[in-house]
Amino acid sequence: MAHNLEKGTVSNRDVRIVMSVMSNEDVQIVLDQQKLERGEEAVSSWSKFLRKLEVPHEGKALSVLRNPDLDPIAVPDRTWGFWSFFAYWGLPNFSVATFSTGSALLALNLNVQQSIGALVIANVLIAALTILNSNPGIKYRIGYTLDQRMIFGIYGSYVGIIFRVGLSIVMYAFLSWLGGLCVNMIFSSFSLNYLHMTNTFPESVPMTRRDCISFLVFQLIQIPLSFVKPRKANIPSIVTCFMALFSIIGMMAYLISKNGGPGPYYYEKVTLSTSERSWMWLFAITLWYSGISTGVANQSDYSRFSSNTTASYLGMFLGIVLPGTFVSLAGMLCASACLELYGTAYWTPDEMVAQWLDDSYSAKARAAAFFLGISFTGSQVYLNMTQNGYACGFDLAGLAPKYINVTRGTLFVQLISWVVQPWTFFNTNSSFLDAMSSFGIFTTPIISINVVDYFLIRKRKVSLLDFYTLSPIGLYWYWHGVNLRAICALLCGLSLGLPGLVYSTNSSVKVNQSMMNFFDGYFFFIPLISGATYYGLNLLFPYKHNRNGKDDTVDYFNCFTEEERTARNMMALENENHNILQYFEADDISVSDIDETMNDPKVKRNNE
Template sequence: MVSKKAILEKLQVPQRKEEAEVWEQSRWLNRDNVPLPPNRRTWGAWSYVGYWCATGINISGWTGGSSLLSLGLSVGEAMAVAVVGNILIAIACVLTGLFGAEWHVGFPMWNRMTWGMKASFFPLLNRIALSCTWCATQAWFGGQVLKTLLGSIFPSIYRMHNPFPASTAMDGSDFMCFILFLVLSVPLLYIPPEQYRIPFLFTSVVSTVAVFALFFWSLARGHGGGPLIGSQAMEIVGVEKAKGAALGWAIVYGISSQMGGICAGILNNSDYTRFAVHPRAQILSQAVIIPVMGIFTCLIGIICTSVAAQFYPDEGLLWEPYTLLTVVQQNGGPGARAGVFFASLAFLVSQFGINIAGNAVAGGIDLASLFPKYINIRRGAYFVTLMALPMCPWALVSGATVYISVMGGYATFLAPMTGMMVADYIFVRNKKVKLSDLYKCNPESIYYYIGGVNWRAPVAWVCGVAPTFPGFLASVSTVQIPLGATHAYNLGWLLGFFISAVVFLALSKIWPPVGLGEVDDYDIFGTFGSPDGPESPGMVGSDIEDATHDDKKDDLEGGVHVMPIRE
């Protein structure tokens, strides 16, 4: 009979021989959460351009732009919201990218520093749950695009038998294509994040060409921007035009929903900036490409929806590109089917890009730090992808107003976490990190605090969540709340971010944590060595001390080779 110990040993994440000579795998450390050596840091400035093109041009961004009109905003007002929202997103992403780019560790390690070694599980679990939710949602969109693509080849797919009741908001072909999208995603999860540069480049080119082709085709066919640009916009949308104070709060809520829709990506941006070849690689590229792609995706979504309303008035507003492509095929000839095929193929590639990198792998990174001895990024990504089915994404995207409420709601819990992390790294610790202590869960670590919990973090987090939580409850239920609470919720991400940041900073100044300003005396993990060095982390560069595994070991549950740390 096989013992329990043997089974657990068999389930452990495999470790490379050369890495085992440097550090031992433990419940706090594995290859995927250790500080990255130079040979694994492959993302230059253009890699981040490709990343944000691939994740910025997507179905949810397209739909989110159109959904702003449901708040009673005109197209001009919606675009103003998109401009402000995306500029704020870019600023936030640059701030949350600093930690990863400068110290080459990601979101889970940052939370160990801010929350404490044990309390860091709380934000990790929140982020994992959100990864599963968004993975399911984007996989559903991907399934819809796949259905459109298959429909351009086999139109009979639209006449498949439907075993589901109308209340599920889907039919048999929807479900089949959703499952097929998940199956096709599995082999793509095998690619490690450090090798995403070429896939991102390919995905960004394909998706950019596709959306701009649809944009120019819509403008040419409609001889302009369509009826939503004119005075009849609100009548077509079916909502009353927001005016006065209502308009101001609608704009504020629109900005919050823009940030809420990507609040998870803002929060764990360091998971990808840690792959930067240089700390500056992520700054200018993200500052420019994030607002550019976000604004253009919003504009293209609105214009294409508007022109579709002009030519297909009986179909209602076609918010999603896959519904637009389906209607174009049904009302066109062979040429339309060919165009729908290539457009659907481009959107399908884009959905694979955003869902794998932005959701499945992001959740895998978090799981790899939650259970590092048994889960690596690849195993975690498989788990997140499999969880897409029980998440029932068809219920999350049943309408524009539901979708925008979901986007804004996430910020209630994640924005305060983001504010605390930024305040801690930049203002409390002055961007100094003791990397070795991020992997020690004992009182010797400066990040152990009291029993593994930095009490300042939960206090600051609760203070940031409290003002917007009543509004969140009201948005997902029938609870009645005062007008002031509604306005606080409309401020969403910004309010939660700044309250928690200020409270955390104040608590840290009044009761400073131990170890402020401390860094390792040696580059224990070989993180800052020569990029031309060998594979083994900790064995990079020419300044490695002549030390052995036995007489130079740290207490990270395993020995490490050391070299002088950078100045």
């Protein structure tokens, strides 16, 4: 049964109650955390300057491994239910990128029906993988950063974090450019001159003045949202998600009705052989997965806000499967109707709106442009912030917790995204759009290792105390802070996928068909390689630690309900600061008191 400390002044009795369920190692780790959080006294001018740069923490713990954004989520902050997770996954689907996915799928010589069949299978598998990967967040309230410490080690975690930071920066820039195209719809509805704005940039600059203005405006819209807590992004995400849904339904209904049918793409036949068709289905599934693989990888960053486990699972599943299938179908039908109506297959909403305004700059067309622009701009903003902006903020906070929190990290990715120059992805012969199909080779091994580690190695039990210590006796110290088993499994999966990336972006390289086939289906193959390698290495070289596969004995972070603590036989800490360290810092508790308590026969028996 869970116990409760008496509220009020910390006493010697309080310490004895807590320490009666703590092992000697627990005490040493707590003392090590205390040392990290105290840090060195700021004496020199440089150290005083660094102290001023520390993130605001409002009296909460701060160290080289910890800040408030990296702590397990407290019970009052569990505010995400079914609709929050439905919207979180609805946003990447009710977006410009997903609306235009059909162009890539039809380019594989699949028709509309075959493409949708592949997407249904892909979305069901992605939903299952997402739910599996979300469990550390749902059960233990930890995000992607702590996930990486769990599987790669305290220092090894930098590998997974840096991968995710790099992808976040690139994808943030990519989606910001698409968001700028949505802003163009709004501004074009205001002014005919803006719609037909002439370019004043040199030909060497691969973008127009019009697109530059909209990209800048979209970036400025996002900046204030850096100061919003990520857990509070769920309500506007729900609103913008459904605005985009209604806009897509309206566009599809109008175009099909005006055309008198779905257009030529819908009636095309597949001419591929059975073998070729099978590989194209496999590649279509992988291609679709790659675009949202980063969101699958860092699902714990948001699943830790879950207020109800069943509702969260259902929201994730339906949010991935239903919009992911419907929006792609709508995009293909709209493009098909446009081909018959206008002689060109338009794959993005801004192209369709531009055609309508060119045909007739009437009040009706301008109203349609405005409302479509508002809807898609809103969905792009919250898609980009949740999937890349806040996610990168969490990751950067994991690299330097004392100086970077989510707000500072998000501002960083917003500023640095300009360096990526996303306009070159669309207006030059850049191989970026081809390379996008390979993004998952970096995240899929991490996801696979995380699932195997959590369910098969740890048996769904995680020690939270060890996430914030540099002590070699910590559970996640492994070998000098690095889990070599996980690193090896990561490299095995990654190395087999890299040749396909080279082939897809460099046509001058001779293709090894076997490696290219592996790349086309890496969504299926990498989990088998990395997952099996990691599990096998743990069987051959088991990690022996007496807290591996066990829960904490004390709720050190006050992040569980009374029912959860009772189920885990965990003691509660009910105190103003919710931090075990204060019990060792209290003025009336001396080192001799701690030694005396640890030498108590009852405590010794409990430790044994």
